[in-house]
Amino acid sequence: MIKSVANARVFQLLSPQDTVVYAIPKYQREYAWTKQEWDELCDDILEEDGSDSGHFLGTIICINRTSNANEENLLELVDGQQRLTTLSILMASIYRFLTDHSDQLDADGRFDLDSLGRQLVLKDPVRLRVRPQIQNSNYDDYLNVLKTSGLNVKAPTVKFLGNRRIMKCYNHFSDRLDQLAGPKSSVKPVLELLGRVKRAILVKLEVESTADAFTLFESLNNRGIPLTPIDIIKNSLLAAADKKRNSGLTAEAVFDQWNALLGDLGDDYKTQERFFRHYYNAFKAELPNVANAPIATRSKLIRIYEKLITTDLENRLEDLLFCGQIYKRIVGNLDSDEPRNSLDEALADLSRVQGAPSEALLLYLMAYQDDHDLTEPMLRSITETLTSFFVRRNLTGDPPTNMLQRLFMSMIDEVSTKAGSEIVDAVKARLKEEASNDKAFYAKLVGPLYNENADVTRYILVSLAKATMTKETYRDLWERDGKHFKWTIEHILPQGLNLPKEWVTMLGGVTQASAIQQQHVHRLGNLTITGYNSTLSNRSFHSKKIRKDAKGNYVGFKNRLPLNDDVVQATEWTAVEIDERTEKMAKQVLKIFPL
Incomplete structure (x- = not known):
């Protein structure tokens, strides 16, 4: 199943002296690493002890898909795309920094810069060494990263380039390099980082087929995003x-x-x-x-x-x-x-x-x-x-x-x-x-229904409202405005801890009001549907009846839904009214949902 195993440094995997390229097949998931993984990778490399051993970055799995070795050696990257793509983006940001500060480079530094360019892009003709798949503009975004870094590649114009992860990763690494270089933009720490990247080690497993690759892939536990x-x-x-x-x-x-x-x-x-x-x-x-x-x-x-x-x-x-x-x-x-x-x-x-x-x-x-x-x-x-x-x-x-x-x-x-x-x-x-x-169902309907299941409670309220609608009075009570329903559940007696003075007085004082609220606030009879208004709930009973939106439309209980007719007609709202309305509505629900 495994054709070859090699402990290879990044410098060897992307050697300037060969034509090996790594292509990510289009069926792979799109680039998914975020700032957390970018920083972990960069920090791991920076924390390497400086010895020649190199930091171990994990395993990549490849299938050799070379058709003409004289042109290039094509390896299909089945596992490891997140790491290798991120490494190449880091290398592109280093290339940009060193190019911008090339006046500080000596002969060795200029040689390293030239080699780095060939580790990212082959010439005659121009070809990418790492080739992301096409999902979510990954390939086009990567071309733009290389072009931005100063390499001689053609890149298409793409919309919202800076909003996607590949360019965000490049910009993030560029910021980190600026911090690493310090106020004088010294190339020395950046060249040291490049050396550490080149010494980093990956285990390259080459297999014969996609079937072998996926079997091996599923058995390994690497640093990539977990598979579902x-x-x-x-x-x-x-x-x-x-x-x-x-x-x-x-x-x-x-x-x-x-x-x-x-x-x-x-x-x-x-x-x-x-x-x-x-x-x-x-x-x-x-x-x-x-x-x-x-x-x-x-x-x-x-x-x-x-x-x-x-x-x-x-x-x-x-x-x-x-x-x-x-x-x-x-x-x-x-x-x-x-x-x-x-x-x-x-x-x-x-x-x-x-x-x-x-x-x-x-x-x-x-x-x-x-x-x-x-x-x-x-x-x-x-x-x-x-x-x-x-x-x-x-x-x-x-x-x-x-x-x-x-x-x-x-x-x-x-x-x-x-x-x-x-x-x-x-x-x-x-x-x-x-x-x-029906008996067990009715017992739930007259209890604290909203606490049992808010979504089903909303459905019951909508069903009660629809049962009394005509073609002329029809409203789409499931309509949304962005993330919010335009019509939402409203507690007639507010559910908040600090009841307004008007409610406390109506319910017979602080102690009585608190008891009634605890026992009745989530019952069906205390619930209705109103237009979405975040400021409605803590108002007085009368204010909640006549509340309007900025356009002059009723969003309180006088919203012309027959479901609210008995609430509008009530002069006060106490345990008595909640009990009566709960029993009436529960009996209606039994008829609407028979079995």
């Missing part, structure tokens, strides 16, 4: 593709398909990981058997996908892409120009009530929609039932979290032999059997 299970699944796909190169399936093609899949899943890592768990759980009966993996947990995810990928790469990849397109709809990652219907709104509601554990069931049903004679209205009905289930479940805690995945996997088994309305009925019956009954 999703990274390792990607690497397993690429390694498997590399083994099948003769079949026409290349690592590059798989990488493009992988990016298409992540485009469907979105940027959120938790969503990506959830998809891979749900895929296995949804289709486990059809997939190759994975020993001791009855359910896909985070700890078993890597082992599961190594088995699935090595067993049948082509079909597995095709199936993942197909299911990724379905999951894109389930999680609401549709493009702005893609049409949405009532099923998409139902799926959005399920997400709002934290119904992610049921996505395996939906993935199965939507993947086999035609085979099981399921119409979109049927899928919407199932999704709405799931929403009712999770409103109840996420307030009562029943069934417990550790039972949810197994519940939905067993439901997949149950409906796999059914079709159409039989499936709808079976899902409803099973969820009713598993969910908390």
Whole structure:
């Protein structure tokens, strides 16, 4: 598996006398090191004891991809890109500093400067010694770093160059060199640093194939950014593709398909990981058997996908892409120009009530929609039932979290032999059997609901508001203004510790007011929806009714939402009013979320 092992100094890895170059393949992650790693690398080199031993910087793994040794020796850098890229950026900043202060250099110093330039860029023709991959403009940014340092390279004009990490790294090292050189900009300490960089040691492991590289890569614990299970699944796909190169399936093609899949899943890592768990759980009966993996947990995810990928790469990849397109709809990652219907709104509601554990069931049903004679209205009905289930479940805690995945996997088994309305009925019956009954649900609804689950509480309030809306009075209560919802939960009786004087008087004095606040402030009847206004909560009851924004629009209780009609009509707000409104709203919630 390992072709060669060498303890090499940086000066040898990038020797001015040879034509070895290091290319980072496009499927590698983008440059990810930040100030912490930059400083650790620089400090480690500076703290070297000055002996000839050199500071050990870790391991790099390469595959020899040379096609014409007369032109250059091309090594594909599979591991170590963060360190080697950062080292070359540090060297470029040293090159800039020494060039700017070349009048201080003697003959040896000028020779070192010329050698340093060739360690970064080969001539005739001009070629980079380290070649970052193209993601997030890494390659173009690095070209700009070399050009800025004074080397003779052509660099494209790119937007927001200074906002990305590669140029930030260069500027950071340039500042550190200025500090190191002192007020007189002495080249001596910078030349000493260059000597330490050149003496630093890396272990270079050269392997024969991508498969060998990834196997070795996963077994080493280097200083780079830790790999996630999703990274390792990607690497397993690429390694498997590399083994099948003769079949026409290349690592590059798989990488493009992988990016298409992540485009469907979105940027959120938790969503990506959830998809891979749900895929296995949804289709486990059809997939190759994975020993001791009855359910896909985070700890078993890597082992599961190594088995699935090595067993049948082509079909597995095709199936993942197909299911990724379905999951894109389930999680609401549709493009702005893609049409949405009532099923998409139902799926959005399920997400709002934290119904992610049921996505395996939906993935199965939507993947086999035609085979099981399921119409979109049927899928919407199932999704709405799931929403009712999770409103109840996420307030009562029943069934417990550790039972949810197994519940939905067993439901997949149950409906796999059914079709159409039989499936709808079976899902409803099973969820009713598993969910908390009305009595337990009602007990939570009349308690300190907001403390139980603020997100589900908001969903309940929005649902109550929507139930009384007409086409003429419709408001999108999920609309956002930047990071904030335009419509937010408001505690009618404020939840802050220092109640304003008006509230203390209304509630019967300090002691009584404090007791009422502690017992009632988070109950459903004390909650409503208002326009976002950070200054609303601590005002008097009357002020909160009539509060307006800068444009003259009501953002207090007189915001024309029928949900607030009884609050507006009330002349005072005490425990009596909160009790009455809580009971009324709780009964309405039971009707909106039946099981």
